[in-house]
Amino acid sequence: MSSSLKRLFSAISTRIIAAFLCCAAFAVPPADAADANIPVLVPITGFLSLEGTSQRNGAVLALENPPAEISVTYDVADTSTAPEVAVNALERALADGDATAVAASMFGPQMLAMIPLADRHGVPLVTVSGTAKITELGSPWVFRFFPGDTVAKVAQVDYAVNELGITKPAMIYQTTAYGQSGAAHIGENLRRLGIAPVLEEGLDVKVKDMTPVLAKARAAGADALLLQLHSGPTALLVRAAAAGNLGLPIVAGSAMHQPSTAALLDPGELDGVCAESASSPISGGTPEMDAWLERYRAAFGTEPDAFALGQYDGTMMVLSAIAAGARSPAEVRDYLAGNSHDGLAMTYRSDGSGNMAHSAIIVCYDGETRIPRVVKVFDNVTGALD
Amino acid sequence: MTLLQLVINGAALGAAYALVALGFVLILNATNAVNFAQGDLVVAGGFVAVALAGFLPVPGILLLPLVLILTFVLGLAFSLLAYFPLRDRPPVAVFISTIALGIVFQNGFNAGFGPDPRATPPLFAGGFWQLDGLTIEKQGAAIVVTAAVLIVAQHLVFTRTQFGRRLRATAQDRDMARALGVRVTWMIALTFGWAAALAGTAGLLLSNKFFVTPTDGTAYMILAYIAVTIGGWGRIAGAVAGAVLIAVFEVVVSAYLSYTVAIAALYGAVLLVLFFRPQGLFGDVIQRRA
Numbered sequence: 270m271s272s273s274l275k276r277l278f279s280a281i282s283t284r285i286i287a288a289f290l291c292c293a294a295f296a297v298p299p300a301d302a303a304d305a306n307i308p309v310l311v312p313i314t315g316f317l318s319l320e321g322t323s324q325r326n327g328a329v330l331a332l333e334n335p336p337a338e339i340s341v342t343y344d345v346a347d348t349s350t351a352p353e354v355a356v357n358a359l360e361r362a363l364a365d366g367d368a369t370a371v372a373a374s375m376f377g378p379q380m381l382a383m384i385p386l387a388d389r390h391g392v393p394l395v396t397v398s399g400t401a402k403i404t405e406l407g408s409p410w411v412f413r414f415f416p417g418d419t420v421a422k423v424a425q426v427d428y429a430v431n432e433l434g435i436t437k438p439a440m441i442y443q444t445t446a447y448g449q450s451g452a453a454h455i456g457e458n459l460r461r462l463g464i465a466p467v468l469e470e471g472l473d474v475k476v477k478d479m480t481p482v483l484a485k486a487r488a489a490g491a492d493a494l495l496l497q498l499h500s501g502p503t504a505l506l507v508r509a510a511a512a513g514n515l516g517l518p519i520v521a522g523s524a525m526h527q528p529s530t531a532a533l534l535d536p537g538e539l540d541g542v543c544a545e546s547a548s549s550p551i552s553g554g555t556p557e558m559d560a561w562l563e564r565y566r567a568a569f570g571t572e573p574d575a576f577a578l579g580q581y582d583g584t585m586m587v588l589s590a591i592a593a594g595a596r597s598p599a600e601v602r603d604y605l606a607g608n609s610h611d612g613l614a615m616t617y618r619s620d621g622s623g624n625m626a627h628s629a630i631i632v633c634y635d636g637e638t639r640i641p642r643v644v645k646v647f648d649n650v651t652g653a654l655d
Numbered sequence: 656m657t658l659l660q661l662v663i664n665g666a667a668l669g670a671a672y673a674l675v676a677l678g679f680v681l682i683l684n685a686t687n688a689v690n691f692a693q694g695d696l697v698v699a700g701g702f703v704a705v706a707l708a709g710f711l712p713v714p715g716i717l718l719l720p721l722v723l724i725l726t727f728v729l730g731l732a733f734s735l736l737a738y739f740p741l742r743d744r745p746p747v748a749v750f751i752s753t754i755a756l757g758i759v760f761q762n763g764f765n766a767g768f769g770p771d772p773r774a775t776p777p778l779f780a781g782g783f784w785q786l787d788g789l790t791i792e793k794q795g796a797a798i799v800v801t802a803a804v805l806i807v808a809q810h811l812v813f814t815r816t817q818f819g820r821r822l823r824a825t826a827q828d829r830d831m832a833r834a835l836g837v838r839v840t841w842m843i844a845l846t847f848g849w850a851a852a853l854a855g856t857a858g859l860l861l862s863n864k865f866f867v868t869p870t871d872g873t874a875y876m877i878l879a880y881i882a883v884t885i886g887g888w889g890r891i892a893g894a895v896a897g898a899v900l901i902a903v904f905e906v907v908v909s910a911y912l913s914y915t916v917a918i919a920a921l922y923g924a925v926l927l928v929l930f931f932r933p934q935g936l937f938g939d940v941i942q943r944r945a
Contacts, residue, residue: 318770475874481910529771
């Protein structure tokens, strides 16, 4: 055979083999390839847009960085703050039947409306909603990656009483469901420790002037303030307390740990203020957390909070489930319900009802910077990790 | 805490509310329409100030003229979008269009500035004075003074200038004003502009002390509505008085009883005013256009 004929045969053979391999590649998917579709349905507008944006960012950061063997698609839909908007968004997301799991709204009323739909379709909802009731309805499809009040308020009250030695607290809370739920658990934990608040005051979210309630706290002889307020009102109260030289320790709810709340205040105004939270990513602490912090800043140009990290951890656990072989929504649910996950914020494990987070931290500001220091960690408060 | 201290605290809030209510009643008088986006224009003023402060790190008092001008222009644009195309339709069409545009504003603020609460620079300086046991916040005092200057200036413009007379003529009887050669359309557009400028100023004043978020507008709108209802729908002075009254009422009742009682009492008072004096505490009669 002449050399030119050999080259011709060789070229033809190469093309045939290449064409075969190419067809084979399209015709037969790799046995272990995993495709996941995880819609993100969270409130990006409305009064929860601050927290909802954090939640969205956390989910997106996880979905953009899945384990190598997983291919993920996702769409982000704004649920605003109306339950019917969230339900419609979930209906649309589940219409194709290819959703593996859903990053679902942190807004409790929306979650309560979404749960029956998730039950009907059989798709896991992964959330950072704090509303206690969402895991008390008996749905096997709800997974909460944020400590509820049953965990967070234990940390807040125990720190105030056992570390700061307060005996006459004033409890100031929002008259929203969030505020009232937190206030109930603060009250419960105070009673557990044999303490009664000298003042309990509920504030509408529209209240701007905080001086009257501070005057009442002073007049009642309070030795500390325990807060359960949203972000803006927390900043208003802390600022008013500093301006009025109140001089009482403040142990706030998780809104205080949010960088956007601290950004509203001078570092000096924050001196001595503490807060409970699931985590404080900007405080750093581990190389993994620092690396995540940098990735978050690079992706979104803003500072993360515990909601972002909680949703990131939850979404990563879903992706871990898929990487471990879970393919259907039911298999993902079984994985979430039966395994633990070492997230960046904490170790997560279901307590049997879908409550995955059982740890909380206390952070305090030193008056020099807006970056708080983690002063105490309350691990495994509910005993679910044993 | 003395009653006087509480009144001082409430005065700053009331002064800023007064600017919102003033714009509210101006548009009502000029157009017979209720601008349900007046609160969102307060937020617009706050965010305009936030944006300006981003590249002009100066005290708030130096940002004030710019905020006035920019929100005035915004008010003109608002009238073109929400009022003029619908002015010959039933009044409810304008109500709905202002609500719709307000929601567009809210989402626009959210998209442009994000959901975080933001603060504007203080007008002059932070801190406070101590005077015979009373604490007077410098920013609070600056708010009262600025609002008072604007309200007095508006009064003088309305009562002592030809321009003001034309505006009032337009507000009282549009057809008659037109017959007398007043450019009614232009006057209405200016009224929207001026009302927006007042709301924008309130936004600048409030945003340092109380921060600004995209969804704050609804609360301001409701307060302005209450202030105007209590003060009297046709009365500019009534709107100012109503605003100061509800702010001081809220602060004082909150201090002696509770916030919950204060809010309930405030709305209860509005009901009583509507039952027994529907023209408002300071109003004569409700104006009706022919």
